[in-house]
Structures are given as structure tokens and as C-alpha cells.
Amino acid sequence: MSKKSYYITTPIYYPSDNLHIGHAYTTVAADTMARYKRMRGYDVMFLTGSDEHGQKIERKAKSEGMTPIQYVDGIVANFKHLWDKLLITNDDFIRTSEERHIKVVQHIFKAIYQRGDIYKSEYEGWYCTPCETFWMDRQLEEGKCPDCGREVELLKEESYFFRMSKYADQLLAYIDQHPGFIQPVSRRNEMVSFINQGLEDLCVSRTTFDWGIPVPIDSNHVIYVWFDALTNYISAIGYLDKPNKFNNYWPADIHLVGKDIVRFHTIIWPIILLAAGIPLPKQVFGHGWLLLSGGKMSKSKGNVVDPLVLIEKYGVDAVRYFLLREMPYGNDGSYSEDALIHRINMDLANDLGNLLSRTTAMVDKFCGGLVPKPGTQLPEDQELIELAAVLPARVEALIEKMELANSLAVIWELVNKANKYIENTAPWSLAKDEAKADRLASVMYNLVEAIRIVTVLCSPFMPNLLDKIWQQLGVQGTEELQAWESSKQWGLFPSGTKVDRGEPIFPRIQVNEEEMGKDKDKPAPPLKEKKPQKKENQEEKKMIDISDFANVELRVAEVLAAEKVEKTDKLLKLRVSLGDEERTLVAGVAKHYQPEQLIGRKIVVVANLKPAKLRGITSQGMVLAASQDDELSLLTVSEDVPVGSKVK
Numbered sequence: 001m002s003k004k005s006y007y008i009t010t011p012i013y014y015p016s017d018n019l020h021i022g023h024a025y026t027t028v029a030a031d032t033m034a035r036y037k038r039m040r041g042y043d044v045m046f047l048t049g050s051d052e053h054g055q056k057i058e059r060k061a062k063s064e065g066m067t068p069i070q071y072v073d074g075i076v077a078n079f080k081h082l083w084d085k086l087l088i089t090n091d092d093f094i095r096t097s098e099e100r101h102i103k104v105v106q107h108i109f110k111a112i113y114q115r116g117d118i119y120k121s122e123y124e125g126w127y128c129t130p131c132e133t134f135w136m137d138r139q140l141e142e143g144k145c146p147d148c149g150r151e152v153e154l155l156k157e158e159s160y161f162f163r164m165s166k167y168a169d170q171l172l173a174y175i176d177q178h179p180g181f182i183q184p185v186s187r188r189n190e191m192v193s194f195i196n197q198g199l200e201d202l203c204v205s206r207t208t209f210d211w212g213i214p215v216p217i218d219s220n221h222v223i224y225v226w227f228d229a230l231t232n233y234i235s236a237i238g239y240l241d242k243p244n245k246f247n248n249y250w251p252a253d254i255h256l257v258g259k260d261i262v263r264f265h266t267i268i269w270p271i272i273l274l275a276a277g278i279p280l281p282k283q284v285f286g287h288g289w290l291l292l293s294g295g296k297m298s299k300s301k302g303n304v305v306d307p308l309v310l311i312e313k314y315g316v317d318a319v320r321y322f323l324l325r326e327m328p329y330g331n332d333g334s335y336s337e338d339a340l341i342h343r344i345n346m347d348l349a350n351d352l353g354n355l356l357s358r359t360t361a362m363v364d365k366f367c368g369g370l371v372p373k374p375g376t377q378l379p380e381d382q383e384l385i386e387l388a389a390v391l392p393a394r395v396e397a398l399i400e401k402m403e404l405a406n407s408l409a410v411i412w413e414l415v416n417k418a419n420k421y422i423e424n425t426a427p428w429s430l431a432k433d434e435a436k437a438d439r440l441a442s443v444m445y446n447l448v449e450a451i452r453i454v455t456v457l458c459s460p461f462m463p464n465l466l467d468k469i470w471q472q473l474g475v476q477g478t479e480e481l482q483a484w485e486s487s488k489q490w491g492l493f494p495s496g497t498k499v500d501r502g503e504p505i506f507p508r509i510q511v512n513e514e515e516m517g518k519d520k521d522k523p524a525p526p527l528k529e530k531k532p533q534k535k536e537n538q539e540e541k542k543m544i545d546i547s548d549f550a551n552v553e554l555r556v557a558e559v560l561a562a563e564k565v566e567k568t569d570k571l572l573k574l575r576v577s578l579g580d581e582e583r584t585l586v587a588g589v590a591k592h593y594q595p596e597q598l599i600g601r602k603i604v605v606v607a608n609l610k611p612a613k614l615r616g617i618t619s620q621g622m623v624l625a626a627s628q629d630d631e632l633s634l635l636t637v638s639e640d641v642p643v644g645s646k647v648k
Contacts, residue, residue, distance in 0.1 A: 002043075003041060004041075005043045005044075005248050005249050006034075006042040006043065006044045006045070006253050007044075007047075007237070007250065007251075007252040007253050007254075008030050008033050008044070008046050008252070008254050008256065009030070009252055009254070009255050010027050010030045010047070010048040010256055010257075011026065011051075011255075011256075011257050011258070011261060012048065012050055012232050013048075013049075013050055013051065014050075014056075015050050015057065015071075015072045015075035015076055015079065016056055016060055016130075017075065018079075018082075018306070019082055019307070020305055020306065020307070021290060021305040021306070021307045021310070021335060022289060022290045024082070024086060024307040024323060025290050025324075025327060025333075027048055027083060027086065027088055027090075028086055028088070028320050028323050029287065029323075029324065029327075029402075029404055030046060030048070030256045031046065031086070031087070031088045031090070032320075032399075032404060032460045032461050033254070033256075033399070034046035034090075035089060035460035036399055036460040036484075039459070039460060039484035040484055043248070045091050045092070045249045046089060046092075047090060047091065047093075047232075047233070047237075048083070048088070048093060048094075049093050049094035049095055049232055049236070050072065050075075050079060050093075050094075050095050050096065051096055051228075051229040051232070052068075052072045052076070052095060052096045052097045053096055053212040053213065053222070053225055053228055054132050054211065054212065054225045055129055055206070055211070056129050056130060057072060057211055058209045058210070058211035059129070061211075068211040072095075072097065076095065080093065081308075082307060085307075085308060085311050085316065086311070086316060086319070086320065087320075087464070092236050092237075094232045094236040096213075096228055096232060100235055100236075100241075101231070101232060101235040101236070103235075103240060104231055104234060104235035104240055105213050105223060105227070105228050105231045105235065106213060106215075106216040106223075107239075107240060108227075108231055108272065108276050109204070109215065109216060109217075109227065110216045110217060111276055112162065112272070112275045112276055113217060115275065116163075117162060117166065118160050118161065118162050118163070119160065119161055119163070120158065120159070120160050120161075120218075121159065121161055122156070122157070122158050122159070123155070123156065123157060123158075124154070124155070125154070125155065125203075126140060126152040126153070126154055126155075127152060127153055127155045128152045130145075131147050131148055131150075132224075132225040133145070133147065133226075134155075135152060136200065147260060155208070157206065157207050157208055158207060159203045159205050159206065159207070159221070159224075160203075160204050160205040160215060160218070160221060161202065161203055162201060162203075162227065162271075162272070162275070163201055163275075164199045164200065164202045164267075164271050165198070165199045165200065165201055167271040167274050167275065168198075168199045170274055171267065171270055171271060171274065172196075174270070174280065178280075180283055181266075181281075181282070181284065182262070182266050182284055182286070183283055183285045183286070183330075183402070184286070184329065184330035186330060187259065187262050187266075187284075187286040190262070191262065191263065191266045191267060194263060194267065195267060199267070202224075202226075202227075202268060203224055204223060204226075205221035205222065205223055205224050206221065206222055206224055207222075209222070210222065212224075212225070212228065226268055227268075227272065230265070230269040230272065233252055233255065233269075233281070234246070234250060234278065237249045237250060239278075250278075250279065251279045251281045252281040252282065253282050254281070254282065254283045254284070254285055254402075255269075255283070255284045256287065256402075257285070257287075258286065258288075258289065259287065259288055259289065260289070261286075265284045265286075266286075269281075285402050286330075287327065287330065288327065288328070288330060288333060289333075290323070290332070290334070291332050291333065291334050292305070292334075292335055292336070307319060310337075310340070314344060314509070315464075316464065317348075317462035317463070317464045317465055318340075318343075318348060320461060320462055320463075321344075321347070321462055322339075322340045322343045324404045324405060324408060325343060325347070325405050326339065326343070326405065327404070327405055329401075329402070329403045341509045341511055344506060344509055345508050345509055347412065348505075348506035349504065349506045349507065349508040349509075350581040351412065351416060351419065352415050352454070352458075352506065353504050353505050353506040353507075353582075354419070354504075354577070354580065354581050355415060355419050355422075355447075356469060356472060356505060357501075357560075357577075357582050358422060358560075358577055359422075359444070359447040359448060359451060360472050360473070360499045361501060361560045361561075362427050362428075362431075362444060362447075363444055363448065363499045364499060364501050365431075365599070365600060366428075366430075366444065367440075367444055369498050369499055370497065370498055371444065371445060371448050371473075371495055371497045371498075371499065372440075372441035372444055372445055372495060373441060373445065373495035373496070374441055374442040374445035374491075374495075375438035375439065375441050376438065376439075376442065377442060377446075378439075378442075380424055380425065381442060381443075381446055384414075384417055384421050384446055385446070385490050387413065387414055387417050388449075388450060389488075389490060391411065391413070391414055391453065391457065391487070392457065392484070392487045392488045393488075395407050395411060395457050398410060399460075407461075408458075408461060411454060411457050414453065414454055415454055417450075418450040418451070418454075419580070421443075421446070421447065423579065423644075425443045426642065427440055427443050427444060428558070428600075428643075430443065445493070448473060448493050449490060449492075449493045452475075452486075452492070453487045453490075455469045456482060456486060456487040457487050465505070466482060468505045470482075471502065472500055472502050472505075473493075473497065473499055473500075474497045474498045474499050475493070475494070475497055480492075481493070508581065508582075508583070508620075510611050510618055551608075553608040553646070554604055554605070554606060554607070554624070554646065554647035554648075555578055555579075555604070555607040555645065555646055555647065556578075556603075556604060556637055556641050556642070556644060557576040557578050557583075557602070557603055557604070557605045557607075557643065557644075558577045558600065558601070558643045559574055559575070559576050559598045559599055559600065559601050559602075560575045560576060560577055560599070561575040561599065562575070562595035562598045562599055563595050564590055564595060565590075565614075565617065566615075567615070568590070569591065570588045570590050571586055571587070571590055571614065571615060572587050572588075572589055572590045572593070572598070573585075573617055574587055574598065576603070576605065577643050577644075578605075578607060578643065578644050579642065579643040579644020579645075580644055583620040583621055584617065584619065584620055585605065585619050585620060585621050585622070586614040586615070586617050586619035587622075587623040591632075592632045592633075598634075601636055602636055602637050602641060602643065603623055603624070603634050603636055603637075604623075604624045604635045604647050605621045605622060605623055606622040607621050608621075609621050623635075
């Protein structure tokens with residue numbers, strides 16, 4: 001039985017300059033869909049590429065002393081490098097300068113011309129070079145391009161025109177009969193309104209520049225950019241010369257585009273296809289923009305964020321997660337580095353990373369490193385299991401509608417439920433009573449199994465996650481546990497597997513919370529000279545009131561790991577759990593405690609102390625201890641006090 005096919009495309013990006021994080025979102029979203037569909041058993045075709053022709057490129061290349069193809073070759077190489085870094089799994093990369101594309105564009109142009117739907121005339125109109133678009137007087141906004149707000153120039157030249165107006169009623173009928181064709185619904189309503197205002201015939205050739213595909217019936221003209229660019233979706237799958245491939249994948253399941261080019265994909269492109277007698281794509285999905293505080297990112301404005309820099313700083317999975325989690329369905333999202341760091345620290349480090357770290361640490365400590373076989377399940381176990389049971393279907397329903405941010409939010413319900421499950425079941429207390437060994441085994445197994453299911457569901461979004469977590473759970477190479485269908489069955493994790501606890505998969509990003517969002521380039525104010533205190537005030541200065549004490553956050557922490565710091569006989573490096581997160585602390589207690597003495601102890605730490613570097617290690621808090629003369633004793637609490645409790 002042959003696989004069901006699935007064809008998804010991104011826009012082909014314009015190589016006037018390198019891509020920014022807004023472009024990265026579109027391609028990461030498409031890649032997530034492609035990965036998900038492959039996991040569901042589909043024969044996937046995932047296409048991206050570059051839209052290389054036009055006056056803007058010709059001018060840009062000339063200013064750089066290059067030919068257009070030399071210029072775009074360099075930029076396209078950067079596109080492909082970015083997609084490699086973002087782990088994009090496109091099956092093809094189409095360039096509009098390729099012969100396979102040129103042949104199809106010329107064929108479609110000639111076929112429509114022969115039907116009488118392309119004719120020669122003279123055009124006079126306002127042209128926006130960056131957008132490669134002509135506008136009528138009535139469409140300008142304050143004399144400028146309504147799409148990008150930049151200056152336009154009045155052009156008059158002989159051109160070929162495409163009879164768009166002829167197909168307006170046919171397109172409206174198609175949209176009405178296929179309500180899923182344009183999504184979200186708000187975009188569909190916008191496009192219907194635009195068509196109802198009346199369609200102008202489209203200029204589809206130019207004579208004022210040479211960098212384009214020659215018109216097959218008139219070598220003095222080159223084909224206008226949108227007629228050229230949009231045809232990539234069929235030229236890449238063998239419209240002329242690979243009928244089996246074309247028929248397998250066309251019509252496309254989804255064209256994923258930004259909202260600024262929805263009009264071209266839902267009006268111009270469908271009408272080209274109608275005129276050529278080719279079926280229309282099943283859906284065009286127009287997502288929102290990723291906005292900066294100053295508005296939309298634009299290469300021409302120079303207000304762009306380089307995704308390569310973010311990948312280098314924070315890792316590809318973290319960047320992908322942020323992009324997919326932060327963009328609401330169909331609406332604009334917002335980007336700031338503060339928001340990115342917050343997502344990493346809260347969702348990835350505190351929630352998911354800490355769940356994995358705490359679970360493997362407890363399997364190590366309480367079960368000899370071996371995942372136990374579960375015993376009798378209690379009602380609180382069933383709550384966790386039942387949430388996991390319904391989760392895959394909920395995620396599938398959301399992903400199918402391109403609700404990727406909501407998909408992740410739903411997966412995180414299980415992450416948060418598992419973290420709460422730890423606090424409710426208190427495995428550290430169960431481990432003290434041999435009579436509760438069966439109960440402890442169930443709790444530890446349930447946590448590992450919940451992590452397995454979360455990991456499978458997250459793998460289309462964060463491709464590196466599965467290998468990292470599988471390594472720590474000791475199940476690397478087990479393909480049967482990686483399949484999407486495995487997420488629908490509780491109890492597949494093999495008991496007796498030895499965990500291999502490692503470093504945190506998402507290290508917490510250390511920041512000065514007070515400085516987040518502030519202008520870090522602003523010079524610091526000058527230091528004020530400290531005046532000596534009067535002697536009679538010395539005793540008064542030693543007193544504090546309750547508000548001073550309230551500023552110190554004391555919390556119960558459990559020591560998960562301890563080791564000596566090299567080249568010092570005083571310091572120990574501790575890895576501690578605060579319940580909702582893990583931290584590294586450096587404590588000067590090596591002369592009083594051996595590392596193994598501290599593992600499992602519950603100590604008191606100052607949790608809101610500014611991080612400091614000691615011997616190259618960032619210490620994220622301070623351990624409290626009592627000292628007298630040369631004796632030192634750590635401040636500890638009862639084993640029954642939950643980790644993370646505040647000390648008041």
C-alpha cells in the first residue's frame with residue numbers, strides 16, 4: 001500500500017540580503033509540519049528556495065560590481081547555511097535561475113498567451129522596486145507603497161498583461177466552495193473583500209531591465225517577477241517532465257506564507273492556475289509577523305535579528321521552540337531577547353529540563369540507576385496516565401490546523417503535571433521506607449514514561465531533543481520508542497533500563513533580572529563617594545527591619561551531586577534542586593564535608609543572590625552554614641520538608 005502524500009512549501013525568499021528571524025519562523029514552522037507528517041507515515045515533499053530575478057537584484061548586483069547571478073549565488077549559499085543550522089529537512093531547494101524552472105515558466109506563459117488571456121499593451125503606473133509591485137493612484141497611501149510604505153516611481157512602458165479580471169468570479173466561487181482554501185478565516189475575509197473591489201489586469205512583463213526569464217514570444221521582454229516566482233511550486237515537482245512525481249504531490253497541501261504575501265498566493269497564483277487548467281492548491285496559510293518593539297522586521301530598514309547569532313548563543317532547539325511557541329495562531333508575535341531568555345529559563349530549563357534532571361537523579365539515587373517495574377497504580381497515578389493518554393490526539397488536532405504554539409502549550413500540560421506529581425508523591429520520603437518500595441517503583445516508572453511521551457511529541461518541534469533525552473534515559477537507538485504512534489500507548493518504556501544522567505539539556509541562562517529590558521549601552525552613573533558614618537550611629541546601622549529581611553529569599557534545596565573544585569582545598573561544586581529548577585552552587589565547605597556526605601541532604605540556600613563566578617564556575621546562590629572558630633555546620637532541615645519550601 002502506497003503512502004499518502006503531503007506537499008508543503010515556504011515562500012521562495014528574495015536574495016537581496018541575508019535572511020532574518022522572521023523568515024526563520026516560516027521555515028521552522030514548515031519543517032515542523034514536515035517532520036510531524038513523516039512521523040505519521042506520509043510521503044512528504046517539503047520545498048523552499050530563492051526568488052532571484054527582478055530589478056532590485058539587478059541594481060544591487062551592479063552596485064557591488066557583480067553580475068546578478070554572482071550576487072545571488074553568495075546570498076543563496078547563506079540561505080542554505082542557515083537552513084542547515086536550523087535543522088531544516090527540505091526535500092528540494094528551487095532557484096528561479098535554474099533551467100528546470102525557466103522552462104516551466106515560459107511554457108505556462110505561452111499556454112496562457114495562446115488562450116488569449118495574455119495581451120500586449122502600454123502600462124503607466126506607480127512601481128515599488130522593493131516589493132516588485134505596480135500600484136494605481138487610488139491604491140497609494142500618502143503617495144507611497146501601501147505594502148511597505150516606501151517611495152514609488154512612475155513608470156511607463158510597453159508590457160504584457162494577464163487578464164486577471166476575467167477570472168474574478170470563478171475564484172470567488174472556488175473560495176466559497178472551499179472554505180479551508182485560505183486560512184486563517186481573517187485572511188480569507190480580507191481576500192474576498194479585495195477581489196470584490198475589482199481586479200486590475202496584471203502586468204506580467206518588463207522591458208526596463210534584463211535580469212529575468214525572457215518572454216518566449218518576445219525577446220525584448222522579461223517575465224514579471226510574481227508570474228515567475230509563484231510558478232516555482234510546480235516547476236520543482238516536475239510539471240513538464242516528471243508526470244508521476246507531479247501527480248503524486250500536486251495539488252499542494254499547504255503554501256505557508258507571511259500575511260504580507262497572502263494576496264499574491266490567493267489571487268494571482270490561483271488565477272494563473274485557473275487560466276492554465278491546473279488544479280489549485282488545497283490551502284494557503286498566512287501567518288502573522290514576528291514584530292520588534294519598533295514594528296515589522298525589514299531587511300531594507302536594517303532592523304533585523306540574525307538567527308545564526310541566536311543559535312550560536314542559545315542552541316537550535318531553544319531558538320526553534322521560542323519561534324514556534326511565541327507566534328499565536330494567525331496573529332502577530334513579538335520578539336525580544338529578554339522574551340527568548342525567559343522562555344528558555346522557564347519552559348525549557350525549569351519545566352522540562354528540571355523534570356528530566358530530577359527524575360534521572362532519583363532513579364540513580366533510589367533505584368540504583370535502573371528504571372523499576374511499576375507496581376500498583378493509585379488514583380494520583382491515573383490522573384497522570386489519563387492526561388498522557390488523551391494528549392497525542394489533542395496535539396494532532398492542533399498541529400493539523402497549524403496551531404503550533406497551542407500544540408506546545410498542550411504538551412507542556414503533561415510536563416507541568418509530571419513536575420507537580422513529583423511534589424505530590426514525594427519520592428524522597430517513599431525511599432526511606434522499605435515497605436513503600438512498590439509505591440516508589442510506580443512513581444519513578446511513571447515519571448520516566450511521562451518524559452518519554454513528552455519527548456516523542458516534542459521531536460518535530462525540537463529535533464535534537466530526542467537524542468539528548470534518550471541518551472540520559474538509556475534508550476538511544478530504540479526506534480520503536482521514537483515513533484509517533486508510541487506516544488499513544490502507556491507503559492512502553494522498558495523496565496530495567498539503566499539511566500545515564502548527564503548535564504542539564506537546557507542550562508539556565510544567567511541574567512540580571514533588574515537589567516532585562518533596559519538599555520544595556522547606557523553608561524552607568526558615577527559612583528558617589530561614601531561618607532564615614534558617625535560613631536554613635538554604628539549600633540543603629542546593625543539593626544534591620546522586617547522589610548529588609550523579606551528581601552532575602554531563603555529556600556530548601558536538596559543536594560543532587562557534589563564534587564571538589566580543582567586546584568582548591570576549600571570549595572565544593574554542588575548541584576541542587578529547588579523543586580522548580582536546578583542550580584549550581586559553589587560552597588566553601590570542602591574542609592568540613594566530603595562530597596558524598598552531602599548528596600541527598602536538604603540544606604538552606606539564599607536563592608535570590610546575584611550570581612558570582614568562583615574559580616571559573618558560576619555560583620547561583622549561597623549555602624547557609626553556622627560557624628564557630630574552625631568548626632562549620634551546614635544549616636539543614638527535616639527530610640519531610642518539601643524541596644523548594646521557603647524559609648521564613
